[in-house]
Amino acid sequence: MFVDKAKIHLKAGKGGDGAVAFRKEIYVPAGGPSGGDGGKGGDIIFEVDEGMRTLMDFRYKKSYTASHGEDGKKKNMYGKDAEDLVLKVPPGTIIREEKSGKIIADLIKAGDRKIVARGGKGGKGNVHFKTSTRQAPRFAIAGEFGDELSIILELKMIADVGLIGFPNVGKSTILSIVTSANPKIADYHFTTLTPNLGVVKTKYGDSFVLADIPGLIEGAHEGTGLGHEFLRHVERTKLLIHVIDVAALEGRSPLEDFTKINDELKLYSPKLADKPQIIAANKTDIPESLEKFEVLKEKIIEMGMEIFAVSAATNNGLEELFTYVSKKLKEVEENYHEEDIEVEEKLYKYQNEEKNQFTVGKENDIFIIEGKFIERLIHSTNLDNMDSLSYFQKVLKKRGIIDELKALGIKDGDIVKIDDVEFEYYD
Template sequence: MFVDKAKINLKAGKGGDGAVAFRREIYVPAGGPSGGDGGKGGDIIFEVDEGMRTLMDFRYKKHYVASNGEDGKKKNMYGKDGEDLVLKVPPGTIVREEKTGLLIADLVKGGDKKIVAKGGKGGKGNVHFKSSTRQAPGFAIAGEYGDEITVVLELKLIADVGLIGFPNVGKSTILSVVTSANPKIGNYHFTTITPNLGVVKTKYGDSFVLADIPGLIEGAHEGTGLGHEFLRHVERTKLLIHVIDVAALEDRDPMEDFNKINEELKLYSPQLSKKPQIVAANKVDIPQGEENFKSFKEQLKNTGVEVFPISAATNRGLEELFTYVSKKLKEAEETYREEEINEEEKIYKYEKEDKFQFTVGKEDGIFIIEGKFVERLIHSTNFDSMESLSYFQKVLRKRGVIDELKTLGIKDGDTVKIDDVEFEYYD
C-alpha cells in the first residue's frame, strides 16, 4: 500500500538530573561538593533512506519518544547523553508542524537529515552551587524537558517526468506499456488513486523515472476529488506529459480538458504552470480520434507546446514521444530548489515556552502553582536541607511567584501545591 501522509507525535528526551554528592577521599578532610551534571536528552532526527518508498511505517505507530539523559554521578562525573532517535523517511518527505502547517524540513536526497525535536539540557550538579557562604550545598537541579511536537509528514514523489490529465485518459496504460510497472487499470473514473512509478528506457540507452499521477478534476486546487493528493506529487517533476483523450469518448472537449488541467495547476502553484509540458494526444486509433487530433493540434499551434499523436493500446507513437521526452529532459532546468518549494512558504521555528513561565490559582482553599520551571525546582529541592529550602524560596521570590501568591491573598499556614508536593506557606 502506498501511504503518502501521516501524523505523528514526537517527544525528545528529558535531561538527566544533577547529582548531590561530596568528596569522601581519606586524605581530603571536609571534602567539598562533587555532584556531576546530568546528560542531555536524546534528539529526534528525521533522515532520508533511499530504500524507502512510502510512509507506511508511520501509519501504525503514532508516538515516538527519545531516550532521557542519565543522571549525574558522584566524583564530578557527568551522566551519559540520551541516545538520539533517528526516524528514516523516503526521499521527498516534507515535515510540517501540525497546528500551523508551517514547514519544518524538506528531505530530498539520501543522507538529508533534520533535528525536529531537541532533547532537554541536563541539570547541574551540586558542585555548581558552592559559594563562600554555602560550602556544602545539599541540592542540585533537575534536567530540562525535551521538545514535544506533533508533525505531519507528506511524501512528494521524486520523479523526472509526470503523467497528468483527467481520469481515464490512458495514463496508467501508457506507464504499463513503456515501463515494467503494473498499475491497476480499469474503465472508470479515479482508477489510479495512488501514484505509480516506473523507469523508462529509450532505444538510445537513456533512462528516467516516470510517475503516473492520480487523475485530476476541476476544483482540485481547493481539494476537490483527489485534489491536493494529486498536486503534491506533481511539484517535484522536471517535465510534464499532458495526456489528452482526443477521441472524446465521454463527450469531453479535448481543448477544454487541456485548459482546465492547466488552470488547476496554475491556481495551486504558479511554479507548476511554468514546468515544460508535452501533450500526448491519446486514442488516435479510434476513428473520431484521428479527426479530433487535427483540430486539437491546430488550436495549439501558437502555444509552443509539442503535440504527439499516440495510442497507448496499440503502442502507436510511443517511441517517438519518449525519445523526444528524453531529449527535452536533458534540456529542462529543474525549477524546484530545496529552499523554494513555494515562494511564499514560511518556515516553522520551534519556540519553547518561556523558561520561567508559571500560573498560580486557588482551588478548595489550596494555592496551586503550575509550570515546568517550578516542577523542575520542586523536584530539585531537598526538604531536609535548609540550604536547599533557602535556594527554593529565593528562586520563587526572584521569579515573582511569591508576589503572585500574595496578590491572591495567601497567608501564613496556607497550603501550596506544586505538582504532587504540598507544603505550608510561611513568609
C-alpha cells in the same frame, strides 16, 4: 502500500538529573560537594533514505520517544548523553508542526537531516551550588524535559516527469507500457488513488523517473476529489506529460480538458502552470478521434507546445513521445537546480514554548502552580534542607511567581501545590 501522509507524536529525551554527592576520601576530612551533571537527553532526527519511497513505516507506529540522559554521579562524574533517535524518511518529505501547520523541515535529497525535537539539557550537580556561605549544598537540579510535539509528515514525490490529466485518460496504461510499474488499470474513474512511479529507459540508453499522478478534476486546487493530495506530487517534477483523451469518450472536449487542467495547476500554484508540458493525445486508434486531434493539434502548436498522437492500446507513438521527452528533459535539467524547488512557507523553527511557561491559579483554598520548569524545580528541591529551600524561593521570586501568588491574595500558612507536592507558604 503507498502512504504519503502520516501524523506522529515525538518526545525527545529528558536530561539526566544532577547528583548530590560529597568527597569522602580518607585524607580529605572536610570534603566538599562532588555531584556531577546529568547527561543530555536524546534528540529526534529525521534523515533522508534514498531507498524509501513511502511513509509506510509511520502508518502503524504513531509515537516515538528518545532515550533519557544518564544521571550525574559522584566524584564530579558526568552522566552519559543519550543516543539520538534517527528516523528515516523518503526524499521529498515535508515535516509540519501540527498545531500551526508551519514547516519545520523540507528534506529533499540524500544526506538531508533535521533535528525536529531536541533533548533536554542535563541538570547541574551540587558542585555548582557551593558558595562562601553554602559550603555543603544538599541539592542539585533535575534535567530539563525534551521537546514534545505532534507533527505531520507529507511526501512530495520526487520524479523527473509527471503524467497529468483527467481521470480515465490512459495515464496508468502508458506508465505500465513504458516502465516496469504495475499500476491498477480499469475502465472507471479514479482507478489510481495513489501516485505510481516507474523508470523509463529509451532505446538510446537514457533513463528517467516517471510518475503517474492520480486524475485531477475541476476544483482540485480547493481540495475537491483529493486535489491537494494529488497536486503536491506534481510540484517537484521537472517536466509534465499532459495526457488527453482525444477521442472524447467521456463526452468532454479535448481542448476544454486541456484548459481546465491547466487552470487547476495555475490556481494551486503559478509555478506549476509554468512547468514545461508535452501533450500526449491518447486513444488515436479510435477512428472518431482523428478530426478532434487535428483541431487540438492546431491550438497546441499555436501555444508553442509539442503534441504527439499516441495510443496506449496499440503502443502507437509512445516510442516517439518518450524519445522526445528524454531530449526535452535534458534541456530542462541544464537550468534546473535543487534550490529552485519551492518551499511555500518560511521554514519554522519549533520551540517548545511550554518549557518556560507557568500558570498560577487557585482551586478552593489551594494555590496551584503548573508548568514544566516549575515541576522540574520542585522535584530538584530538598524540602528538608534550608539551602535547597532558599534556592527554590529565590527562583520563584525571580520568575515572578511570588508576585502572582500575592496578586491572588496568598497569605502565610496557605497551601501551595506543584505537581503532586504540597507545602505551606511563608513569605
